[in-house]
C-alpha cells in the first residue's frame with residue numbers, strides 16, 4: 001500500500017521550484033566583501049556572547065578569532081590538540097587512514113560555564129574531551145576516553161551545555177553503531193543519565209542538532225533514523241525529534257540512571273505532488289524575540305528525499321508549540337506478538353518529573369516512547385522547495401522592513417558552493433542573491449549567523465568565511481535598490497545611496513511586495529555609464545552591457561535606426577551587441593534594462609570613426625585598405641593614435657568575425673559612476689593570437705578555393721577540347737568571379753595559382 005502510494009508520488013513530478021537568484025556574486029566579485037581565514041578542516045564554530053570572538057574547532061587545533069571588526073578575521077589564540085605519534089600509529093593499526101581518519105577532528109566546542117569551554121575530538125579514532133580555560137586559553141585537562149563524541153571524523157553528533165551540564169547525542173563505539181543520548185557533569189550530586197538499553201530506542205540515527213527549551217526544562221534532539229514502524233522493503237528513513245527533560249534523574253528501581261522522559265516523534269515535510277522529504281540535513285533554532293514566550297521558538301529544517309535525485313531539497317518550519325503538543329498527546333507501543341506499533345493510552349507519557357512514579361508507569365514509559373501523531377510543519381508543507389539545489393545548511397532571521405512589516409530571511413548553503421539568500425515572501429519565496437563561497441565542492445560543517453554583526457560565518461574544510469548578510473552598496477541606483485527586494489536595504493533619498501536599514505528610517509524608499517515598481521523612485525533619466533568607441537570601417541565591434549540582475553531584460557537602441565536589423569546586428573546571451581562598423585552603424589547606442597516595469601539605461605556608447613593619419617577620408621561602403629592589416633594587428637594601441645584618442649583594443653580585420661565569442665573577457669567589475677567618459681571600451685577584444693589563427697584559416701580556405709577553381713577549369717578545358725563546341729563564353733564567368741575573390745583576399749601564397757588560372761584562361 002505504502003509502496004504504491006510512493007510510486008504514484010514519484011510519478012507525479014511538479015515543477016514548483018524557485019525562480020533563479022536575482023543577483024549572483026562570484027567568489028572574486030569586488031561588490032561583495034567575502035573574507036576568509038584559511039584553516040584546515042574547520043568543524044565547529046561558535047560566537048562569544050558579546051560577538052567579539054569566534055571560537056573555531058579544526059583539525060588538531062582550537063582557535064579564537066578576533067571578529068570585533070566586521071568582516072575581518074584575525075587570529076587571537078590557538079591551542080594545539082594533536083594525537084601523539086604513538087596514538088596515530090595505534091589508529092592506523094586499527095585499519096584507519098593516517099591522514100584522513102587519524103588526526104583529531106573537533107566534534108564539539110561550546111561554552112560550558114563562564115570560565116571554561118568544553119571540547120570533544122575524534123582524537124585518532126579514540127574520542128577525548130577537554131576543557132579550555134578562557135582566561136589563559138589553555139587546555140586544562142584532556143579528560144580521557146569518555147566517548148562523548150563519535151570515533152569517526154565524518155559521523156555527526158550534537159552537544160549543548162545548559163547550566164553547566166552537558167547534553168550529548170552521539171555514537172559510542174568504534175564502528176559508530178551504538179547511539180547514546182546522555183547528560184554529563186550533572187550538578188548537585190545527581191547521577192548522569194543515559195538511554196535505556198532495554199529496548200532499541202533509536203535505529204541507526206544520524207544526529208543533526210539539538211536545542212534547549214530552558215523555560216520548560218526540555219532538550220530536543222533532531223535526527224534521521226530508520227523507521228521500523230513502517231513495513232517497507234527498503235529501509236525507510238524517518239526524520240525525528242526526540243525529547244528529554246533536563247532535570248531527569250532516572251527511576252528508583254526501574255530505569256535507574258536512565259531517562260524517564262525520553263520520547264520521539266516523526267517530523268513531516270512533504271512538498272505537494274512529490275515524495276516526502278524524509279532525510280533531515282540541518283535544523284536551525286530561531287529563538288523568539290526577547291520577552292516572547294518560548295513556545296514561539298521556530299525550527300527551520302532542510303530536508304532532502306531518500307528517493308528523488310541529487311539536487312532537490314525543501315525547507316520546513318516547525319513550532320515548539322506543535323512539538324510539545326505532539327509529545328503531550330497519545331503514544332504507541334510495540335506489540336511483541338505482531339511486531340506492530342499499536343496505540344496505547346497513557347496520560348503520563350512524555351512528561352517531566354516521572355522519576356518517583358510507580359513501577360507500572362515506568363514500565364509504560366519504557367515501552368511507549370513513540371508518539372502516535374507526527375509533527376506537522378507550519379502551513380502543512382514546506383516554505384520552500386528547490387528542484388535544482390541541494391541545500392545542506394540553513395540559518396534564519398526575522399527582520400522588520402522600513403514600513404514595520406516583518407520578513408523572514410533564510411541563508412541556505414547549497415552543495416554547489418553557493419550561499420542563497422532567500423526572503424520568504426507571500427505567496428512565493430525569492431532568492432534575492434547568491435554568493436559563491438568556494439569553488440571546489442567541500443564539506444560545510446558549521447554555520448553561525450550573527451544578526452547583531454550582520455555577518456554569517458561558514459566553516460568548511462578550507463577555513464572560515466565571513467559573508468555580510470546584506471550588500472546594499474552593490475545596488476547603485478534607486479531602482480536597483482528597490483528591485484533587490486532586500487528587507488535589509490533601502491534607498492536613502494537624502495544621501496542618494498542604497499543603505500542598510502538602521503531602525504530609524506525617515507527618508508528611505510523600499511518596496512518589498514512584487515509588482516510594478518514604476519514611480520517608486522524619483523524619475524531617473526540618467527544615460528547610465530557613457531563610453532566612447534573609435535573604430536575603423538568594417539571593423540568588428542562588440543558593445544558590452546552588464547545585466548544589472550539575472551531577471552532584467554536588456555534591449556539596445558540606436559540614435560538613428562528604428563530597430564536594429566538582425567542582418568547587421570548580433571545580440572549575445574550575455575547582453576552584448578556585435579556589428580560591423582559602417583556608415584550606417586556609427587552613432588549612439590544605449591542599452592536599457594527592464595525589470596518589473598522599471599526601465600533604466602545601463603550604458604550608452606558613441607561609436608565614432610577613428611581618425612587615421614593616412615586615411616583619405618571615409619568612403620562609405622568602399623573596399624578595405626588592405627595595407628592596414630599588418631600595421632594594426634600587432635599593436636592594438638597603435639602609435640598613430642593621438643594621446644587624446646587612445647585606440648580601443650580592437651583589430652581591424654579585412655573580413656570581420658561576427659561570431660559572438662563567450663570567451664572574450666567580460667566587463668570588469670569596476671565601473672565609474674555616470675557621467676564619465678571612457679574610451680577603453682569593452683569592445684571586441686581579439687587577441688593577436690586569435691587573429692593569426694584566423695588568417696591561417698583564411699589562407700587554407702583560399703588555397704582550397706584556388707585548387708577548386710583549377711580543377712573546374714581543367715575539367716572545363718578538357719571537356720571543351722573534346723566537344724570542340726563554341727560555348728566559350730559560359731566558363732568565363734566563374735573565372736572572373738574567382739579572380740575577384742582572390743584579389744579581395746589579398747593572400748600572397750595565392751599569387752602563383754592565380755597566375756596559373758589566368759594563364760589557363762588566356763590559353764582559352
Ligand SMILES: *[C@@H]1O[C@H](CO)[C@@H](O)[C@H](O)[C@H]1NC(C)=O
Nearest residue numbers: 026027028029439666668669
Ligand atoms: C572571476 O573568476 C571567474 C572564474 O572563476 C573568471 O572567469 C573571471 O575572469 C574572474 N573575474 C575576475 C574579475 O577576476
Ligand SMILES: *[C@@H]1O[C@H](CO)[C@@H](O)[C@H](O)[C@H]1NC(C)=O
Nearest residue numbers: 112113114115116131164185
Ligand atoms: C566550569 O567548569 C570547569 C570544568 O568542569 C570547572 O573546573 C570550573 O570550576 C567551572 N567554573 C564555574 C565558574 O563553575
Ligand SMILES: *[C@@H]1O[C@H](CO)[C@@H](O)[C@H](O)[C@H]1NC(C)=O
Nearest residue numbers: 040041105153154443461462
Ligand atoms: C578535511 O579536509 C580535506 C580537504 O582539505 C577533506 O578532503 C576531508 O574530507 C576533511 N575531513 C573532514 C573530517 O572533514
